[in-house]
Amino acid sequence: MIDVKDLRVCTDCGTVYNEKFSRGVCPNCHTNNYEQISADSGVGNLER
Structure with a gap:
């Protein structure tokens, strides 16, 4: 589980x-240019 x-x-x-x-x-x-994925950021949100 990740x-x-x-x-x-x-x-x-x-x-x-x-x-x-x-x-x-x-x-x-x-590279180490990244954004952290958070539950409220909208990344990976299925409701578009």
Whole structure:
């Protein structure tokens, strides 16, 4: 079970990754420019 508070979304390439498994950098483009996904941010919200 992954915890949503560990998820990051890369602001450079848009990759969503788990901060615990990626050591804080994006596994796709290897930058650490990210936003934290929160339940009230609208990211991943199914109601559009």
